[in-house]
Amino acid sequence: MSLSATVLHTTRTPHQPLQHLGGWLRSGLMAAACCASLGLAHAEERSTPAKAPPVSAIESRAVDAQMADVATTGVGLLLGAAEANPLGLLTLGFKAIAHQNIKNSPTVEQPRLWSMYGALGWGAAANNLCVIAAIATGGGAAVLCPLIGLGAGIGSWNAKAEERDKATFGAICQEAKSKNPKMVCIYNTSKT
Numbered sequence: 001m002s003l004s005a006t007v008l009h010t011t012r013t014p015h016q017p018l019q020h021l022g023g024w025l026r027s028g029l030m031a032a033a034c035c036a037s038l039g040l041a042h043a044e045e046r047s048t049p050a051k052a053p054p055v056s057a058i059e060s061r062a063v064d065a066q067m068a069d070v071a072t073t074g075v076g077l078l079l080g081a082a083e084a085n086p087l088g089l090l091t092l093g094f095k096a097i098a099h100q101n102i103k104n105s106p107t108v109e110q111p112r113l114w115s116m117y118g119a120l121g122w123g124a125a126a127n128n129l130c131v132i133a134a135i136a137t138g139g140g141a142a143v144l145c146p147l148i149g150l151g152a153g154i155g156s157w158n159a160k161a162e163e164r165d166k167a168t169f170g171a172i173c174q175e176a177k178s179k180n181p182k183m184v185c186i187y188n189t190s191k192t
Contacts, residue, residue, distance in 0.1 A: 058114040058160070058167055059102075065121025065156070066095050072128035079135045108175065111167035115160055123153025162189070 070092070077083065085091055102113045127149025134142035166187055173185035 056110075056114070056167065058111055058118070058163065061160075062102075062114040062118030062121065063099070065118040065125065066099075067121075068125035069121045069128065070095075072125045072132065076128050076131050076135070079132060081131055081135060107171040108168060111164045111171070115157060115164045118160075119153045119157040122156040123149040123151075125149075126152030 073083070087094070098117060102110060102117060105113055127145045130145035130148045131142055134140065134145065169185070169187050173183075176185070177183050
């Protein structure tokens, strides 16, 4: 199940003024939610005490991916695309809930979960960009957009495999060192 929003192209006729207004309203809400989440994320980073570790790079990229999904969905809606996700604006709430659940999950599981969250966001954003390009060029290639989004999501997941593995290893090592402070952890990248 994907938590990301996806847009598909539809044409609007001049006889649909209320639907046009609704599209602008949805787009405005999506843009406002994107800006609000960006502001909250940066406020959270600034308010973090000096002793706490900074937001991980994997988490930061995952949040960027979800913001890219929301922003490109908003642009697609402004250009006349229709929201294909039946949950529509509810996905914003699901994104926030998923973000909080990942933050509350065990440290050892977080790199994998952040990577999934990010891959879903980058895949959805790539799909949305494809739809935007299809709208700009007449809509002919829009049927390929879900495949492009899927490819981008898989590519994002695969590209960060080693970083994800190192982060997981680091979390396991820290957990083990809390029980045995003299323990030495060595991450071996050799493949057999």
